[in-house]
Amino acid sequence: MTPVLDVRGLAHVYPDGHQALYGVDLHVHRGERVALLGPNGAGKTTLVLHLNGILTASAGSVAVSGLPVTKANLQEVRRRVGVVFQDPDDQLFMPTVRDDVAFGPRNLGVKGEALDRRVHEALEKVGMAEHVDRPPHHLSFGQRRRVAVATVLAMEPEVLVLDEPSSNLDPASRRELAEILRSLDVTVLMVTHDLPYALELCPRSVVLSDGVVVADGATRDVLSDDALMRSHRLELPYGFDPRTVPAPPGR
């Protein structure tokens, strides 16, 4: 089966000569939820920006469901890969929630009733349908994060890429977002420092450190490997032991 995300030998050198990725291999298959872990500066964001062709590979290749990420395919690649950025204020830039969720599908040429339906369905999935006519800056932070997810869902992506989805959320909003993510029938790649969140949502974890993949396996095994965790500046919250946490609900 063709993987949804197929990253091979990906290396990236920034124009200033700084190299962020040194040959990354990553495969994500349909329906998987994968956590991308790693310390600050490991190259996680650089990797994410390659997945939808914002950055271009210096070496290696990226393919989305078999479609190589190249200049000619950018529009289709960006439909297939939905990136939710960390700060919802960066993602939500239109005067109303409706316009914002419609922005992506409209760029894909969806119009009229079909567009309205997509907007409504996407907002319904994140429980924000009744706020469709509100300006984004009047929503709470948690609500804005959910709308940001809807803006990407409206493009009916094959894989949802989330950058720090739980950052700055209060515990209730964090749990609500987890419920929403679990209810979605979509492949998820989640960049996070929130290791309990990764354990709760993602059966599989990939650890990126200094621009290479250093671990790829079941989240519980990765988080329980003390030597691995220590050598890559990954730390669990005080008192949190992945070995004794019960299995998460749902899929």
Added chain:
Amino acid sequence: MGAGHGHRLHFHGHSPVHRARPHLKLLALVGFVLVVVATPADGYPFFAGYLGILAVVVAVSRVPPPYLLRRMVVEVPFLVFAAVLPFVAHGPRTEVLGLSVSETGLVAAGGLAIKGTLGVLASLTLAATTEPHDVLRGLERLRLPRMLVQILGFMIRYLDVVGAELGRMRVALASRGFDGRNPRHWPVLARSVGALFIRSYERGERVHLAMLSRGYDGSAR
């Protein structure tokens, strides 16, 4: 930045003025301002009439007049400029309260102040009865180029974000003993404005990335 409040200039209501189509309100405002500006500076009966029309609109909209009056302080710098005119203009002089002032300057200043006040009051009435995004929709109906409407939309969207950022910077400065009234601290102000500019610029870049990620190809649709 809590939930549930409108824009600072907007007064929530359901009057006929609130419900009127935004593009018609915009046309009415532009027409009104043009007529006011075209009236000679000494056409006082006309000005009284214009004020009467505005008063009726405000009364129908049920926006409390003090609400509008408080927001009219934006006009103050303009009025100061008008007040200088009688002293610097040429022409025959006349005595007011023991001061020698220019007659033509006095008339010009009066006209300027009245016209400015009417224009500001009319604009505030529009702002108080129309949500910002409805104003944008109205401009779009009036065939303003899409790109301009989009830029205005960005401004409305990010005014609060940048304002909140500035507020946080001020709190952070004050928490470390910064005093805006002390001239020795003023260089810091210049640096914070620079920092705010850079932060806004970087946010602009991140917003652009987010737009590209959702298939934006530079054309305004």
